[in-house]
Amino acid sequence: MSETKPQIDIDFIIENATLAEKSNLLAGHDFWHTTPLPDYNVPSIRMSDGPNGIRGTKFFNGVPAACLPCGTALGATWDTMLIQEAGVLIGKEAKAKGASIWLGPTMNIQRSPLGGRGFESFAEDPHLSGMLAAAIIQGVQSEKVIATPKHFVCNDQEDHRRGLETIVTDRALREIYLKPFQLALAHSNPHAIMTAYNKLNGKLCSQSPELLQKTLREEWGFEGATISDWYGTYSTSESMAAGLDIEMPGPPQWRGRLLSAAVSAMALPMHTVDARVRSVLQLVKRASECEVSEEEIIRNTPEDRSILRRLASESIVLLKNEDTVLPWAEIESVGVVGVHSKAATYCGGGSAQLSPYYVVTPMEGLQKFVQKIDYCPGAYGHQLQPLLGPFVKSNPGITVTFYNDPYNTPGRTALEVVEIADSSFQLLDYKPPGANMIFYASMTGSLTPEKTAVWDFGVMCHGTAVLYINDKLVVDNATQQRAGGSFFGSGTVEELGFVELQKGTRYEFRLEWGNGRTSTLQRLGATTLSNGGARLGGCPRIDAKLAIDEAVQMARAQKHVVIFIGLNQEIESEGYDRTSMDLPGHTNVLIDAVLDANPNAIVVVQSGTPVAMPWASKAKAVIQAWYGGNELGNAIADVIFGKVNPSGKLPMTFPKAMQDNPAFLNFNANDGRVLYGEDIFVGYRFYEKMEKEPQFAFGHGLSYTTFELSDLEVSSSDVQLIVQNTGTRQGAEVVQVYVAPVQSYTCRPVKELKAFSKVALEPGEAKQVNIRLDRNATSYWSETQDAWVSQKGEYEIFVGTSSDRIMLTARFTQDRTVIWRGL
């Protein structure tokens, strides 16, 4: 017989709990759990990141998990049904990791290609972002796991990420940045929301009554709980009064005893405390209806793998395919260029990171289709030295041994020994058993090089770290430390050192590390973490020219060549923004040279956001493959060999150059502030208004078949048309519906996406598509009326398969003006 859970009686608790008990409820118990009140049957609830899977409770040595493609990749599917399935998978994974609250989806906006967390969010367009968020939330919550859309709001860059002041007009705030949240709330019912670190027009988001009470609760009727971002609660009374329910993580810095003191000083009325407590108890009550595993367990089922493969392959965008270079038929041999082909570029960096069940690399994906593969790394494409894992062949591989004493203490006693997958560790949410406030570790392993070469090593840490190779000091990142963006903004830059290693000789490496409290950096704006972490990278130095020449020789000799290039989780990460859109190192020179040698070579880009492609006009075939999660290599090979007909569409504009981007002048923080100077003209809204041709337009993506759209009929609430697959392969097309007033006294974009539908069709098949429009389609935010205005008059509907490929237009007339607020 199953045990019935004791009931949580919210009114009784509010009536009877002491102030100390209530204030405990209003903050986390530890890094990932809410505080329990056992006397009142209130359990502790586990939360977990988010957004591309469920990491569980450990950044360090975490339990392996399903890794979905990154947010922009999911955005590129434009497929609400599929994204809902993704949500169901996340819900199941959450339960397996003991979590009933998922910290996702991330739904900020890519104002610029450079945003460090741009890869986490869906799109530059609020409608696409909001509708996909609603779909994933529905999926997650159908498993009774609570979704927590984040970060509310305007958390669109990492520079000065905690406390940056965003200056934005009310109109842009409503039409671009709040709109995705508004749509998500209208079409799903997330039971929680995470506040952002930053300020909005002078007020911290986590203590803004305008945002948390007026807009979210009063205007939109949100009934869930508000949770601060980690260390993103900055006050006691103000945040409570503004409507922030839970301070995370725990133990509390602003609640607990400070909160009791605020009540006794009458700085905080008891009814406010009770309102917050009610919200937390409702969240916990809902969350406790979800049956979760007690231990963190591994799922990794064949069904999951097939959804992950579909998600990854349907996210791939075929950017160019001149002379029908793709798909490749059955071939006997292929030349592969680029270190990315062997790398596991499965997700971006920061809190999105998790330990994946497995990763199929592009090379492994190709091996399933073709017998003979020649490989040349070409020029290196890293920004930080690559992790050592792939070079370490010994058993055990890389281990971390924790101590309470520094490395020069004779006979120090080990607290714990852990074998780790790669040469990097992050102890954000982990402390070894028996560790003091200040503790230490040795990360050790061995290398046996295949060639004699000079090796460059790089060490980055939060804490202090020195690297020894065979007991010889190679890198000192302890004596004179330099601040960098690593480790959520608390770490150093990468310090380099080199040493010549002889072929066939075994070398022992030893990184001696002191935890975050030994750091000599005094930081403003970094997350306050004390346990810290370290990262060790290294690789043999190569001569870029020789390496490129070698790739060129191979490209000449092979008929079929594919170049794998892109970014990775160290270049695109939470904690810092990119400084340029350029590919790292000599990558562009490599691509140019290989394309000169073999003009049919295809280029596969793995990145979460746009990279500059100075070779774009030269390349015949270009594929955007994002960070594709566990199945990335299979998905790429499926598209290259035509097992999957690509149907992804860009969820953001790919500009030709950074200078073309509307946020170019106003992206980095100036004196702690950033002005959203482009106003509502974000992404394609800007490029179209300025008639500036991008590299690839919003909504662009090719297929191996062809589609025709016809018979468009429109009214103010419906769009109807016929879509036909006029080619010879099965495929799917995204019908994109854009709207604009024919005449307006208010400045409006050329057109805005207001609806879309993805349609799968057999060769020759035609389907009627019916798409509904609502009042959002015609409305703009009027600052003078502080409301949405849907003006009477004529509207033009543009229907196409990309923002720059409009195939049909029609008009409808709205005969009265409607002014509205709410969802």
Ligand code: BGC
């Ligand atoms: C991120 C959040 C994340 C949280 C917990 C913060 O640094 O901004 O998105 O959910 O950490 O890992």
